[in-house]
Amino acid sequence: MQKSILIIGACGQIGTELTMALREKYGNDSVVASDIREGSENLMRSGPFELLDATNYEAIEDVVMHYEIAEVYLMAAMLSATAEKFPMRAWNLNMNSLFNVLNLAKEKKIDKIFWPSSIAVFGPNTPKNETPQHTLMEPSTVYGISKQSGERWCEYYFKKFGVDVRSVRYPGLISWKTQPGGGTTDYAVEIFHKALSEKKYTSFLNEETKLPMMYMDDAIRATISLMDANNGDLSIRSSYNLGAMSFTPEELAACIQNHIPDFEIRYEPDFRQEIANSWPASVDDAKASQDWGWAPEFDLGKTTEVMLRNLRQ
Ligand code: SER
Numbered sequence: 142m143q144k145s146i147l148i149i150g151a152c153g154q155i156g157t158e159l160t161m162a163l164r165e166k167y168g169n170d171s172v173v174a175s176d177i178r179e180g181s182e183n184l185m186r187s188g189p190f191e192l193l194d195a196t197n198y199e200a201i202e203d204v205v206m207h208y209e210i211a212e213v214y215l216m217a218a219m220l221s222a223t224a225e226k227f228p229m230r231a232w233n234l235n236m237n238s239l240f241n242v243l244n245l246a247k248e249k250k251i252d253k254i255f256w257p258s259s260i261a262v263f264g265p266n267t268p269k270n271e272t273p274q275h276t277l278m279e280p281s282t283v284y285g286i287s288k289q290s291g292e293r294w295c296e297y298y299f300k301k302f303g304v305d306v307r308s309v310r311y312p313g314l315i316s317w318k319t320q321p322g323g324g325t326t327d328y329a330v331e332i333f334h335k336a337l338s339e340k341k342y343t344s345f346l347n348e349e350t351k352l353p354m355m356y357m358d359d360a361i362r363a364t365i366s367l368m369d370a371n372n373g374d375l376s377i378r379s380s381y382n383l384g385a386m387s388f389t390p391e392e393l394a395a396c397i398q399n400h401i402p403d404f405e406i407r408y409e410p411d412f413r414q415e416i417a418n419s420w421p422a423s424v425d426d427a428k429a430s431q432d433w434g435w436a437p438e439f440d441l442g443k444t445t446e447v448m449l450r451n452l453r454q
Contacts (some may be wrong), residue, residue: 143167143168143171144167144171144211144212145171145172145173145208145209145210145211145212146163146167146171146172146173146210146211146212146213146214147173147175147201147204147205147208147210147212147213147214148160148163148172148173148174148175148213148214148216149175149176149193149195149201149213149214149215149216149217149238149242150175150176150195150215150216150217150218151174151175151176151180151184151190151216152174152176152178152179152180152181152184152319153176153216153217153319153321153322154314154316154319154320154321154322154357155216155257155311155314155357155360155361155364156174156176156180156214156216156217157180157181157184157318157319158316158318158319158357158361159214159216159361159364160172160174160184160188161183161184161187162361162365163214163365164187164188166365169187169188170188170189172188172189173188173189173190173191173204173208173210174188174189174190174191175190175191175192175193175204176192176193176217177192177193177194177195177217178192179192181318181319189208191204195215195217195234195237195238195241196233196234196237196238196241197241198241198244198245201213201241201242201245202245202250205245205250205251206250210251211251211252211253212251212252212253212254212255212368213242213245213246213251213253213254213255214254214255214364215238215239215242215254215255215256215257216257217234217238218234218235218238218257218284218287219231219234219235219284219323220284220321220322220323220324220325221259221261221282221283221284221285221323221324221325221413221416222323222324222325222327222412222413222416223322223323224282224283224284224287224323225282225283225284225412225416228283231283231284231287232283232286232287235284235287235288235291236287236290236291239256239291239294239295240294242254242256243294243295243298243304243306246298246302246304246305246306247298247302247304252305253305253306253307253368254304254305254306254307255306255307255308255364255367255368256291256295256306256307256308257308257309257311257364258288258291258292258308258309258310258311258379258380259284259285259288259310259311260272260310260311260312260313260352260353260420260421260424261280261282261284261285261288261325261416261420262278262280262285262288262289262292262310262380263276263278263280263285263419263420263421264277264278264279264280264281264285264419265279265281265418265419266279267279267421268421269421269422269423270421270422270423271423271424271425272382272421272423272424272425273382273425274377274381274382274425274426274427274428280419281419282416282419285419288310288380292308292379292380293379295308295378295379295380296378296379299378300378305372306378307367307368307370307375307378308378308379308380308381309363309364309367309380309381309382309383309429310380310381310382310383310424311355311360311383312326312352312353312354312355312383312384312385312424313325313326313327313329313352313353313354313355314326314354314355314356314357314360315329315330315333315354315355315356315357315444315448316330316356316357317330317333317447317448317451317452318357320334325346325413325416325417325420326352326354326417328344328345328346328390329354329390329393332344332390332393332394332397332406333397333445333448333449333452334452336397336401336404336449337401337449337452337453340401340403340404340405341404341405341406341407342394342404342405342406342407343406343407343408343409344390344394344406344407344408344409344410345409345410345411345413345414346390346408346410346413346414346417347390347408347410347414348389348390348391348406348408349389349391350389350390350414350417350418351387351388351389351422351423352387352388352417352420352421352422353384353385353386353387353420353421353422353423353424354385354386354387354388354441354444355383355384355385355386355437355439356385356439356443356444356447358438358439359385359437359438359439360383362438363383363429363435366433366434366435367381367429367433367435370432370433374432374433375432375433376428376432377428377432381426381428381429381432381435382424382425382426382428382429383424383426383429383435384423384424384425384426384437385437385439385440386437386439386440386441386444387422387423388441390406390408391406392441393441393445394406396441396442396445397445397449399445400445400446400449401449
């Protein structure tokens with residue numbers, strides 16, 4: 142029998158594409174999508190779906206038992222910009238959802254967990270360029286504090302209880318199928334929509350804010366390769382640095398201008414500038430390459446080309 146997989150937060154930016162990729166790999170009926178709201182027609186029609194609140198342990202346990210779930214991908218979270226507005230709600234969602242799945246694994250009700258961390262675990266005192274896997278981490282955002290705490294708990298559950306939990310620190314993710322919501326790196330998706338609809342964009346980050354970014358196909362491939370890796374090959378049980386490209390809003394705009402010459406960008410930094418200033422400009426992901434063969438395929442040029450081509454259609 143195929144192993145059964147549950148994705149919690151399946152209707153979000155990552156969850157939507159991850160669900161479809163896992164359905165393609167393991168068969169539609171083996172991959173149960175869940176979220177607190179319904180998702181795209183494609184996702185809803187292609188396989189099982191459950192309305193599920195990630196903070197409700199019993200509800201998750203019921204779904205796990207009903208579908209005989211072996212692996213859980215916990216993609217539900219409140220992102221950095223929204224979390225600054227609702228700190229306690231963010232803490233509650235981001236931490237309790239994680240404890241729920243860690244405890245299900247501790248009780249041997251599931252075998253394996255994927256939980257995403259983020260570049261937000263780093264802080265203003267972290268080395269900014271080629272940020273090492275192991276370094277000073279003093280996150281200064283609510284979201285970053287929750288992800289940093291989550292990493293500590295993942296490693297703890299692995300060491301104390303043998304829980305097979307795997308994680309990557311995603312950079313900002315760029316995709317055309319589902320929009321992100323409430324993040325600081327969202328400008329890098331919005332800009333493509335506005336470039337096509339209005340030929341102009343006002344960036345909420347200034348022109349020289351360099352951040353680590355990744356095209357969604359690379360992020361999905363990284364996630365699935367890490368979950369496929371041999372247990373014994375994994376030396377990191379907090380979360381792996383994961384890199385692909387780094388650019389500023391000005392560099393991204395210049396790349397878009399290669400395709401849309403009259404595209405214009407303006408800058409009006411808001412509260413998200415301070416969040417971005419506390420994050421790395423680039424990360425050293427050598428551990429991910431060594432342990433499970435990570436290598437990105439999309440650079441800025443290729444990402445710009447696929448984004449514009451797909452959004453035009
Ligand atoms: N992309 C996320 C955010 O901006 C970071 O993980 O909040």
